[in-house]
Amino acid sequence: MAEFVRTEGVPVYVQIRESLRAEIAQGLLKRGEQLPSENELAAKYNVSRMTMRQSIEDLVDEGLLYRRHGVGTFVAYPRLQRDHTRLTNFFDKAENEGFRAQAKLLSMEIIPAAPKVAEALDIHTGSRVIRVKTLRFADGVPVTVHDAHIPYKLFPNLASENLEIQHLWTIFEKAGYRVKRAVQRLEAREASKEVAQLMKIKEGAPVLFKERTVYADDGTPIEFTYCYNRGDLYSLTVALER
């Protein structure tokens, strides 16, 4: 076995974690196989056991490993794509899944928040929100109508940004809001006339409707969006835990 060499600038536990992940991905560690004990691994990587545990902890959280108290640490069975579980935006998704993403700005306006929008964003009804409507294309085919509402107070300069080449979230992060989580409600609906025209489908065709609130890591709601996805071309994968 090759000796482990630390790289400067990257935390050791991250390096070890990725090294383990690679071993699993390459099949050096097989499904169901028991890992060496934490003490052995710590010795192998020349770190303290606490550091070793931190690496393992991350992979357990991801579902790649599991532990049995008094028994050992094992490689979990299926290769769950944790990616699918993660909150991503349209452009990241395109990169992962290998399609070409484009967005066309349909409209941008500053309007008073409707009650439902206000509740989701935790602002007063009637407070100003920026409403951004975009049409999104995968490999040139329109797949999603995206209708976002953002509190004006949080991002007063949003209107001056080019939203066709960068994602809203990029702008949020530039303003110091780290996008952390989203809660989304999903429904199957019939396409309205407007949505049908935009996506070039029949009125009444099935559409995956998504109502989403996005939160920064301090818990501030920063975006509330209605999303209409073409039923025949779009699917959404999520993972849930008990």
Add this chain to the structure above:
Amino acid sequence: MAEFVRTEGVPVYVQIRESLRAEIAQGLLKRGEQLPSENELAAKYNVSRMTMRQSIEDLVDEGLLYRRHGVGTFVAYPRLQRDHTRLTNFFDKAENEGFRAQAKLLSMEIIPAAPKVAEALDIHTGSRVIRVKTLRFADGVPVTVHDAHIPYKLFPNLASENLEIQHLWTIFEKAGYRVKRAVQRLEAREASKEVAQLMKIKEGAPVLFKERTVYADDGTPIEFTYCYNRGDLYSLTVALER
């Protein structure tokens, strides 16, 4: 401030975590408020800083607190219902949301696994699977057609169970498989003739289609299900993290 008293038998970091959680719940620590530094907290609770960090870590993972490197640790803003994030079954969901759940067994058969089913369950194509179809009612209205596939090898006695009064998962757990997570793919589809008849909707009406693989905590796939939910009555809420 009252002195912190350790209880025997419960890990200290759990006690501290719950103590902090209570302070937040009771409003002693307010939204957005900065906590004392980790060193101060460690001193207050009379533990090492590493132990203190473990308590905080858990609450950060839950989204109750957030940290800013070089700045401090803060109480996050809204209380997200973590419930929505969790994997639940139809009967639990009914209990939470306050509707009356019923299931009607449509069919149960032992068949060879189709390629797609086999891949999801990580068994060979043609291996025996138990296919259980049920129709599910909320307050007496049919809302879901549930078409589950379970590896026969794992649960050979499944066929003798009454599936109208207990959930599949109850049976899995009796057999020693802890249901841990599920990956589900969602689509909007048109109702087929069969599905439409069962749920008393029009053929072609929008249906929220869900393809779900359920895993035990060691990663074994134990159930693969096609689920057809009435679009006009059913919605699904999920939370995603980055």
Add this chain to the structure above:
DNA sequence: GAGTGGTCTAGACCACCCG
């Protein structure tokens, strides 16, 4: 520069599982 969280060490004892 002072204060914060982020990483890391080299130990220790405990709780659990198995043969």
Add this chain to the structure above:
DNA sequence: GGGTGGTCTAGACCACTCG
């Protein structure tokens, strides 16, 4: 009893943020 993971300590230095 022997090995495993679970918890915990008392330090240390680093990276980041802010005034």
